[in-house]
Amino acid sequence: MSSRPSSEPERVRQITSGLFAGQSGSTWHQPNADVTLVGGADRVDDAAWFRFDGTAEIVVASDYVRGSEFLLFQLNVLDHYDIGYYLAAANISDIAAMGAEPVALTSVVRYPKELSDDDFSAIMRGIRDCCKRYGCHNVGGDIGTAERIFLSASAIGLNAVGATLTRAGAQPGDAVALSGPTGVALAAMIYFEGRETHGWRLDAAHENRLARAWKRVEPEVELGRVLSKSGIATSCQDTSDGLRATVEQIEQASKVRIDLDTPSVPIDDAVAAVADVSGIPVLDIVFGGSVDFRLLFTVRPDAVGDIPRSARVIGAVAPAGRGEQLPGIAWAHQVDPLAGYRTDAPRPSEVVHADEDAPGYLS
Numbered sequence: 001m002s003s004r005p006s007s008e009p010e011r012v013r014q015i016t017s018g019l020f021a022g023q024s025g026s027t028w029h030q031p032n033a034d035v036t037l038v039g040g041a042d043r044v045d046d047a048a049w050f051r052f053d054g055t056a057e058i059v060v061a062s063d064y065v066r067g068s069e070f071l072l073f074q075l076n077v078l079d080h081y082d083i084g085y086y087l088a089a090a091n092i093s094d095i096a097a098m099g100a101e102p103v104a105l106t107s108v109v110r111y112p113k114e115l116s117d118d119d120f121s122a123i124m125r126g127i128r129d130c131c132k133r134y135g136c137h138n139v140g141g142d143i144g145t146a147e148r149i150f151l152s153a154s155a156i157g158l159n160a161v162g163a164t165l166t167r168a169g170a171q172p173g174d175a176v177a178l179s180g181p182t183g184v185a186l187a188a189m190i191y192f193e194g195r196e197t198h199g200w201r202l203d204a205a206h207e208n209r210l211a212r213a214w215k216r217v218e219p220e221v222e223l224g225r226v227l228s229k230s231g232i233a234t235s236c237q238d239t240s241d242g243l244r245a246t247v248e249q250i251e252q253a254s255k256v257r258i259d260l261d262t263p264s265v266p267i268d269d270a271v272a273a274v275a276d277v278s279g280i281p282v283l284d285i286v287f288g289g290s291v292d293f294r295l296l297f298t299v300r301p302d303a304v305g306d307i308p309r310s311a312r313v314i315g316a317v318a319p320a321g322r323g324e325q326l327p328g329i330a331w332a333h334q335v336d337p338l339a340g341y342r343t344d345a346p347r348p349s350e351v352v353h354a355d356e357d358a359p360g361y362l363s
Contacts, residue, residue: 009245039166044253046097046237047157049164057164059157061094063087067149071338072214075192080119082215083151084109084126089217090240091155092134093293096221097238099165099228100157102136107153110146123151134221163228165236167253170298174234176258176315177307179220179295181268182243183282184213186290190341191274200277202270209270213292220295223308227295232303237296242289244326246296254298257323260315280341287328288341 023040036051047061065087072078078086088105095102107127111120131138141153188210194200202210220238227233235254239246243265247258267286275282298317299307307313329341 038164043166043168044249045166045168046094047100047155049098049100049159051161054161057100057159057161059095059098059100059159059164060154061091061098061157062152062154063090063094065090065151065153067151069148070214071189072192072211075196077188077192077211078214080122081126083149084123085130086126086214086217087151087153088127088130088138088155089219089293090291091153092130092136092221093217093219093238093240095155095157096219096224097165097236097295098157098159099163099224099233099236100159101225102134102155102157102221104137104139104156105131105153106141106156107138108142108151110142110144110150112148113145115149123149127153130217134219159228163231165224165228165233165297167235167237167250170235170250170254170256170258170317171300172256172317172319173301174298174317175301175304175307175313176260176296176298176317177311178239178243178265178314179223179297179311180292181266181271181286182239182292182294183271183286183288183290184210184268185292186242186288186341187268187271187274187285188213189338190278190280190285193338194278202273202277206270206273209268210274217293219293223295223310226308227297230303230306232299232306233297234300235298239294239296240291242287242291242328243296244287244328245289247326250296250298251320254317255320257318257321258315259318259323260326264312264314266312266314281327283327284341285328287326289329 021042023037023042027034027036034053037048038051038057039045039049041048047059049057049059051057065083067083070078070083073083087107091105092102109123127138191200191202191210227236235250237246237250251258262283265286267282271285272282275285304313
């Protein structure tokens with residue numbers, strides 16, 4: 001241990017290898033049911049999961065949202081409704097990554113005394129509407145005052161026994177697939193800050209695409225259920241830590257190496273536009289610490305033809321060993337999420353026209 005603060009991933013490793021070691025496999029015997037914690041914090045997955053009497057598994061996940069400390073909230077790109085919606089969506093995404101069906105969400109909403117009733121109601125409506133969109137209920141939690149807005153939630157999902165998807169399980173020879181473009185959320189942060197400080201301008205279509213990545217997060221619940229029910233996926237994780245970090249985390253959990261075919265990785269038009277106006281290499285944005293909530297998953301070689309059409313094969317699993325270093329800056333929950341991406345000098349403002357015929361994943 002060091003007296004200096006370590007990075008967030010290092011702190012996760014410290015607590016899961018020590019304080020939480022040995023959780024998985026614990027069983028509680030009740031008069032009418034035996035409940036087993038199949039995967040606890042020691043499994044370092046997107047959520048914990050329990051098994052009831054061998055007939056079902058329950059998946060539980062928790063996430064915190066910065067509330068009014070969101071950069072894009074401070075820049076007036078997001079409003080109170082949006083951050084409530086985001087809170088629910090971020091938690092539901094962890095359930096989706098495990099292939100489970102979301103059934104409930106508990107929420108903690110803390111707020112300053114001066115917050116208006118309208119703004120408070122907007123937060124709660126955002127939570128409610130996102131839950132309704134994905135077929136689960138906001139079943140309660142905690143509401144009270146604090147020095148600023150704090151938002152936290154826990155999502156609960158159900159799955160068949162043995163069908164829960166995890167980061168472990170990828171095998172050499174498996175295909176690696178991605179459900180959609182990444183880097184959009186990071187590109188939005190880069191762009192909207194650059195618009196404020198440097199006067200950058202993209203057209204309305206690109207601005208709307210970038211803002212929507214934060215305003216209306218779309219957890220891949222349907223795809224997760226398909227992967228879970230079909231049994232074709234050997235591992236799965238959402239890309240809320242960024243594509244590079246997600247690849248590295250599946251490699252670590254599965255004790256394999258993932259070799260990506262970089263030209264096959266999809267690049268969103270809006271991300272390319274931000275790379276152009278900012279001068280940041282596009283792949284640094286695509287692979288960087290971007291909270292896009294896409295699913296990265298591995299599939300058995302004999303099931304590649306069964307991969308849903310919404311996803312794209314971008315690589316293959318190989319035996320563990322040194323691989324090519326990926327672009328971008330891996331997630332570390334930096335105090336400044338744009339550290340390493342911010343450009344010092346303003347670039348000339350320019351308008352990049354969107355291709356209206358291009359496919360959109362969040363349209």
